[in-house]
Amino acid sequence: xxxxxxxxxxxxxxxxxxxxxxxxxxxxxxxxxxxxxxxxxxxxxxxxxxxxxxxxxxxxxxxxxxxxxxxxxxxxxxxxxxxxxxxxxxxxxxxxxxxxxxxxxxxxxxxxxxxxxxxxxxxxxxxxxxxxxxxxxxxxxxxxxxxxxxxxxxxxxxxxxxxxxxxxxxxxxxxxxxxx
Numbered sequence: 001x002x003x004x005x006x007x008x009x010x011x012x013x014x015x016x017x018x019x020x021x022x023x024x025x026x027x028x029x030x031x032x033x034x035x036x037x038x039x040x041x042x043x044x045x046x047x048x049x050x051x052x053x054x055x056x057x058x059x060x061x062x063x064x065x066x067x068x069x070x071x072x073x074x075x076x077x078x079x080x081x082x083x084x085x086x087x088x089x090x091x092x093x094x095x096x097x098x099x100x101x102x103x104x105x106x107x108x109x110x111x112x113x114x115x116x117x118x119x120x121x122x123x124x125x126x127x128x129x130x131x132x133x134x135x136x137x138x139x140x141x142x143x144x145x146x147x148x149x150x151x152x153x154x155x156x157x158x159x160x161x162x163x164x165x166x167x168x169x170x171x172x173x174x175x176x177x178x179x180x
Contacts, residue, residue, distance in 0.1 A: 001031065001141045003134070005080030006090045007040050013058035014094075015136075020045045021094070022118055022133035028143065029129045032153055042094045043133065045116040048072050051094050058082055061089075069112050070096030097121040103170040119146060123161060126174045128152045131161045 003011070007023065014021040021044045027037035044051055051072045052062045059082025061075040074092045077084035099120045102110035115121075118133055125131040128149040134141045143150060147161050158178050160167040168174055 001134070003141065004040070004090075006076040006078055007042070007092065009080035009082070010055065010058075010060065010074055010076050010092055010094070011042065013060070014042075014044055014046065014051070014054055017046075017050075017054045019050070019054070020118065020135075022135055022144065024118075024121065024133045025125065025130050028132045028134055029149070029153065031134075032132075032143070032150065040090075040092055042092055043097050043118060043121045044094050045097055045118075046094075047096055047114055051096070055094070065093070066095075069109075070098055070114055095121075098124070100124050100170075107171055107173060109170075118144065122146055125161050126167055126171070126177060128157075128159045128161055 003023065011021040021042050023040055024043045025041050027040045030037040046054065048064065048067045048070055052064065055062050055074045063073040063075070065071050065073045072094050074094055075089045076092060078088045078090050096114045097116050097118055097120055099113045099115055100109035100111065104110050122131045122133060128147040129152050131147045132149040133144040135144045152159050
């Protein structure tokens with residue numbers, strides 16, 4: 001497996017600064033299913049200000065789209081070369097690894113805590129097939145799969161991460177995602 005150049009470039013910038021960055025969620029699921037992902041999300045161990053500073057220093061444009069939840073949108077030339085100003089740009093949502101607490105409105109977390117731990121980030125996700133990450137290993141990428149998502153993909157099972165009642169009470173929209 002190979003990441004698109006623009007993703008590999010952004011991850012290399014973050015890792016070059018001493019932090020970890022992981023492709024997470026639907027892009028991992030879709031790649032493992034043989035589909036081309038329509039977007040790439042990256043979980044990072046940096047806090048938003050660090051993410052913005054590192055990406056700006058690497059020559060990328062950044063947009064502080066959801067700082068409260070740890071999200072920064074990084075605009076990377078499709079070629080992956082930060083000096084390429086002629087080609088098209090790709091948007092990458094880089095979000096700090098986090099935990100969430102309380103969902104009083106049944107849709108959005110009341111509190112977010114940045115932990116910098118990929119395990120925390122994966123454990124807050126909706127379904128096992130969306131709770132996987134690509135991580136660098138010798139010779140390429142490997143899949144970090146703490147909740148059996150690969151096996152569930154193979155067996156065509158949609159299963160919540162942790163207690164299903166808790167997952168669906170946190171965010172009722174997850175029921176619709178499961179059906180979709």
